[in-house]
Amino acid sequence: MRIALVFLLAVSLGAQTRQRKAHEHGSAKVNIAFESVKSAPKGVIEFEAPAESITGFEHEAKSAADKAKQTAALTTLKARFAEMVVFPAAAACKITNKSAKVEAEDHGHDKKSKTKQEQHSEVHAEFDVQCAKPLTGAVLTFGFAKVFPKIHDADVALIAGDLQLSVEVKTGKETLRIEAK
Amino acid sequence: MVLLSLAYHSLKNRKLTTTLTVFSIALSIALLIGVENVRVGARQSFEGTISQTDLIVGARGGSLQLLLYSVFRIGQATNNITYESYLKFKNHPAVEWTIPYSLGDSHRGFRVVGTDENFYKHLRYRRDRSLSFASGHEPRGVFDVALGADVARALNYKTGDKVVITHGVASAAGRGIQDHNDKPFTVCGVLNKTSTPVDRSLYIQLEGISAVHIDWADGAPPMPGEEVPAEKITKDTVKIDQITSFLLRNKRRIDTLRVQREINTFSEEPLQAILPGVTLQELWRTIGYAEDALTVVTFFVIVVGLLGMLVSLYTSLNERRREMAILRAIGAGPGKIISLLVFESFLLTVAGCVLGVGLIYGASFLFQPVVEEHFGLYIPVQAPTPTGLIYLGAVLAASLLIGFIPAWKAYRNTLSDGLTPKL
Incomplete structure (x- = not known):
């Protein structure tokens, strides 16, 4: 009886955690947060995109060629992020990478299933941003496709003090003005 | 010239x-x-419907749906969240305050919202406007109810009037599933008009929501003779075990992304945290x-x-x-x-x-x-x-x-x- 209960509990817990995150190739997500836009604003940026849009594949990099490709893509992401999220030059912002990695979605192991499970992986990166000048009224521009042509659209959300703004970048011409609408 | x-x-x-x-x-x-x-x-x-709230948290589902039922009182939640999970984030070191919402009951077409004192203390709209009372005070007892300005005006209620809430969402004529006739509420205050959805709801304490359902079993009203009289119900005798959603404010804005990630990846319960400002803009783009x-x-x-x-x-x-x-x-x-x-x-x-x-x-x-x-x-x-x-x-x-x-x-x-x- 006790074994049956433990089994039921395990099954129910398993059912709860068995969830799939939405995964859309070509779509990136960027969250930017500043405590305040006054004086010398300091903030964080989170970047998330399907690995396919950054490295070109989503399977585990096992071969030397795949590993090299993945490393090169992550190096590009770290080095050229300031071209993807562009702060106005007048604000003199410096973007520093904190982390960048490829994370595979954990599908668990279904040994009974003979069908091959689809594998997804995502690139997650975090950056610090430090600006020398206030960002009030600053206009952010975006160049995702210039650096990674496979990124076709990006949802950008920005928190700046009590301001919460968003823009969907599709053509690359969209901007985000940091001021109350 | x-x-x-x-x-x-x-x-x-x-x-x-x-x-x-x-x-x-x-x-x-x-x-x-x-x-x-x-x-x-x-x-x-x-966009000023809700201000100074960093995150809205509810059961995992659509972000627009969460915004609609939490802020605009439109539609229903697909799931509730456990009070235990709520307390976990209420007491999170990065969190300054939370406002819980418990929805599901109504009164003559207006939604009844179970909440706590933080609602009256911390809720802001149009940047920095806070709630205030035109008459009376916020609910203090289990069976106290505060009215939004439109509710008071439409139903011509005033402080001291008795209000019977209905289980589920009733029509304007008052036809709902079941009236909680045995546990009437007393109007303790009327809020000043805000021109936001706040005006169109009635507000009781979280314990009030639990109190009217204290003797219900399996979603059905009590059998005759099994009712728990209102006089015997106090805050100590009711147990809150679930809420519908909650608003959250962090001590520092910069922590918002981190707390949002923690909520969205919370392993004990499938929760979802949304940025209200961002979702409001998404909604505006939809109905633009x-x-x-x-x-x-x-x-x-x-x-x-x-x-x-x-x-x-x-x-x-x-x-x-x-x-x-x-x-x-x-x-x-x-x-x-x-x-x-x-x-x-x-x-x-x-x-x-x-x-x-x-x-x-x-x-x-x-x-x-x-x-x-x-x-x-x-x-x-x-x-x-x-x-x-x-x-x-x-x-x-x-x-x-x-x-x-x-x-x-x-x-x-x-x-x-x-x-x-x-x-």
Whole structure:
């Protein structure tokens, strides 16, 4: 009886955690947060995109060629992020990478299933941003496709003090003005 | 200077036509700026529905759905969240405050919201406005209920009245699944109007929601004789085990992304945290066709206003053929004639713009409270928006262009009329 209960509990817990995150190739997500836009604003940026849009594949990099490709893509992401999220030059912002990695979605192991499970992986990166000048009224521009042509659209959300703004970048011409609408 | 003097005296000589033309332009401009102000006001009202809240948290599902039932009281949650999970994030070191919402009951078509004292203390709208009471105070007892301003007005309730809430969402006529007749609430206060969805709900304590269902079993009301009388229910005897959603404010804004990630990846329960400002903008983009419609209306208002001016100037030319002929006779060249008329149309438009802007701001100032009271639309009296200024500039530029049409006609007339125009 006790074994049956433990089994039921395990099954129910398993059912709860068995969830799939939405995964859309070509779509990136960027969250930017500043405590305040006054004086010398300091903030964080989170970047998330399907690995396919950054490295070109989503399977585990096992071969030397795949590993090299993945490393090169992550190096590009770290080095050229300031071209993807562009702060106005007048604000003199410096973007520093904190982390960048490829994370595979954990599908668990279904040994009974003979069908091959689809594998997804995502690139997650975090950056610090430090600006020398206030960002009030600053206009952010975006160049995702210039650096990674496979990124076709990006949802950008920005928190700046009590301001919460968003823009969907599709053509690359969209901007985000940091001021109350 | 001569041109100004000539234009002024000429316009003064035709007081009635001039006044009517200026007034017609002023009405168009007032409508133009008014429509723009309504467009901006509607957007600001919408986006200001909730302020100073970093995250809205509910059961995992759609972000718009979570926003709709938590802020606008539209639709239902797919799932509730456990009180235990709520307490976990309420006591999170990065969190400053939380406001819990428990939904599901109603009263004569208005939603009943279970919440706590933080709702009255911390909820902000339109940047920094807080809730206040027109009469009475916030609920303190299990069976106290505070009313939104629209609820009190629509149902003509006042402090001390008894209110029976209905299980589930009842129609305006009061037909719901089951009335909680045995546990009536007493109105303890009426909130001041906010022109937000807050006005259209009744507010009780979280314990109140649990209290009315204390003797229910398996979603059904108690059998006769198994009811728990209201007198025996105190805050200590009821247990809150679930809520619908909660608002969350962090101590530091910069922690918002981190806390959001923690909530979205919370392993004990599938939760979802959304940025309300961002989701409000998404929703506005979804329903933004109304804004586009207003922009189209604005465009037609400009066209009609300018055409009105053109018609007015053009028709007045007939009565001015002698004036033009004399001007030509005393040596005014074609350039002077054309300049005079173009300048006149510009002057008329400037006067119309000034009068129109004055009219709409005067009206906005006078009628703002009435519009807010009756339509729930808060239109701030503020300086013209950049778009509004662009519209004004475009109208002035268009008036110069339009002025050329009667000017050219006047010049042509002077050639054919000579000094004896046939009037």
